[in-house]
Amino acid sequence: MRVAIAIVALVLGSIVFHLLSPWWQTPLASNWDSIDSALHITLVICAIAFISLNLFLALAIVRFRHRPGNRAHYAPENPRLERTLTFWTGLGIVGMLAPGLVAWGKYVDVPKDAAVVEAIGQQWQWTFRYPGPDGVLGTAGVQYMTPDNPFGVNPLDPFGRDDILVQGNELHLPKGKSVKLVLRSKDVLHDFYVPEFRAKMDLVPGLVTYFWMTPTTNGTFDILCAELCGVGHHEMRGTVVVEPRESFEAWLGQQESFNQLLAMSSPDAVTEMFRKANSCSTPATWGVR
């Protein structure tokens, strides 16, 4: 009896907790309202199941708890009832899966006009690369990295010369412009995660991964690493500033391009970069065109 009361109390308590909880999704700052609505549909269907199944459980305990002289009913099975329940469950599943898959269909379909920006992870910081005026990221890879070329941009690739390299932990994006975030890691797995954007994706060394989104709100947001990457995992932070087109352009104009980096480096350092690039026997795996 007490356990039935406890179950009802836990169900009601969960509903109250849900309604009063100060912990809920952060305000959405990207185009991924379809992910949010798939989540909300899933929540409603699951809540109905959670409440009704547990109340049925409590009711069964109360009505059929042992009292002297009671005897259970003998009923091995009821195929009709089982078929009905299977049908309704299947319907609930379809109701959740359909919006989920529709949202995923958008997630995997990068718009043709999306701007490309690269986020690079390493233990335990973020750096960023923009493609420059030509709109194309040059090839890059660990095999091109030298102390003076920390991004590992291939100096022999003309597309890489105008790439804009951002050393700090700060990414800027223009509001309202779709962006394909191209992700690569210098060392271990990381994950580019901005809670307000909803989207996230792992960075995998040896691969180029990506996702896309459109920032819809001006503001400054945290970038977190969401894939365990060692003892500094919790400190691997960055910021993303979403701002109007004009201020974004102004900011971008102040950043250094790879050409400028080459011009400022000592001749020995440049020689070393080219020596390394020329000695590469394997093609760069990070190239994105």
Added chain:
Amino acid sequence: MATTIADDLRPMHHPKTWVGKYVWSQDHKVIAIQYGVTAIAIGLVALVLSVLMRLQLGFPGLFPWIQPENYLQYVSMHGMIMVVYLLTALLLGGFGNYMIPLMIGARDMVFPFVNMLSYWIYLLSVLVLVSGFFVPGGPTGAGWTLYPPQAISEGTPGNQWGIVTMLGSLAIFIIAFTMGGLNYVTTVLQARTRGMTLMRMPLTVWGIFIASIMGLLAFPALFVAAIMMLLDHLLGSSFFMPAMMTMGQESNTQGGSPLLFQHLFWFFGHPEVYIVALPAFGIVSDLISVHARKNIFGYRMMVWAIVIIGGLSFLVWAHHMYVSGMNPYFGFFFATSTLIIAIPTAIKVYNWLLTLWRGDIHLRVPMLFAIAFLFTFIHGGLTGLFLGNVSVDVPLSDTFFVVGHFHMVMGVSPILVIFGAIYHWYPKITGRMWNETLGQVHFWVTFLGVYAVYLPMHYLGILGVPRRYYALGETSFIPESAHLANEAISVAAIIVFAAQFLFFYNMIWNLLRGPKADPNPWGAASLEWQTPQTPPGHGNWGPHLPTVYRWAYDYSVPHASRDFIPQNEPPSAEAPSEEAAL
């Protein structure tokens, strides 16, 4: 045929010495207890580690001796111990060993010597695992998933020695499991007594049987992954290691795929969830049926649901990898297969509830744990639909929502079943009875406590709090109240931790001083309660094996004199066989 093996008394070498009886024992019951005690002992280590984690998360900075590397080591060891060395070993090595021969009417496992070997090799794997705490650098801190490259790269605790003891221990464990698993499967298929058809077996045996088959198919994937990573680490191969930098230096690895490891790991890892869940499903079915004095509702559907879940669970592994960087188009397939598996799982839940409906429910401690399981499993199963539903998973993956979900569904739920099962079978295993009051207190604190621990975690996850963080630090989106939630969770966790000592006290004290138990205190129909001795002697059944005339669920049969009819009771007017009605 099966009966010739089961009825053959010749291979029964009754042990003559204390060592032969209790140490190098080939008796399935002793081996089961050895497995169970070892698993619970190492589980206690994992329990302590979880408290240490909660101390850090609830009160960051208060315990300066918990550094980030320690925290990650706690996380990793806690996870691996709980999933593999506690749950798998206890449910299959412990309950599987004890229950299979007794429930199917056999004298022992078909390969008693291999069975003994399985335990000792398991013990070795546990010792190698524990040695990780004492090697230079301590145990691995790569997370229980052990993802390369970080598992064997600079910046991860235990990347030199700890990872070797972990991978070595896993390989040894898998050898031990294979010996046990082959034994369980062969015994179920070959050693059933007269009349014990497959469709008369208790669901406990079905759950353990299918889980063993799954283990035999899934563990090899982990085995090769462990060996390949050991080769990468010790011999410098590059199965999982791409060209990369480690701490500013170019590594001498090239061309390997970190994703390959993730596929191998989860090809094992997802079926592993069901390797733990299916025995728990089976056991809880029997607890509910016995204590509700009613046959399990839709037995045949329950059996098929176990088989279908077992099969489908091999087709869903990449739902752990939606944001891993694998080809995103896989998401469509794996989301669909994952949500389909919810249908047979839901059927099981319905059938448990319908078993209670119109029952005669005795709310004894084992039944309370079974009911608590229903509540936590409904909760954990439903939150799984969020994570399986690919696009909904994207914001939630790697957050505390995942932590809340999997603890609810494969931590709390099976452990509640294990508690229920221990209370349920303790009188048969020990011949003594535990204390009801202590059992009740243990139940209430554990049940309400775990919900207080895990419900708020889901909400922190929806907020976006990432998992495996030593400290949240400064963020713009996590309010001060979330730190309060973490404190409350930690306090609840410590209370639940403390309550477990009531359980241990209850079990150990009453082992020595408890009142003598009735051989069948719950009035159960299945065969393990019908042994001539309690606890059952070596060989289980005395001179003659039992003959089975009915299924394990003849409770409250109309016109029968008692509200249960043992499986080995021949049909008569007093004990009609209603099975024909099926």
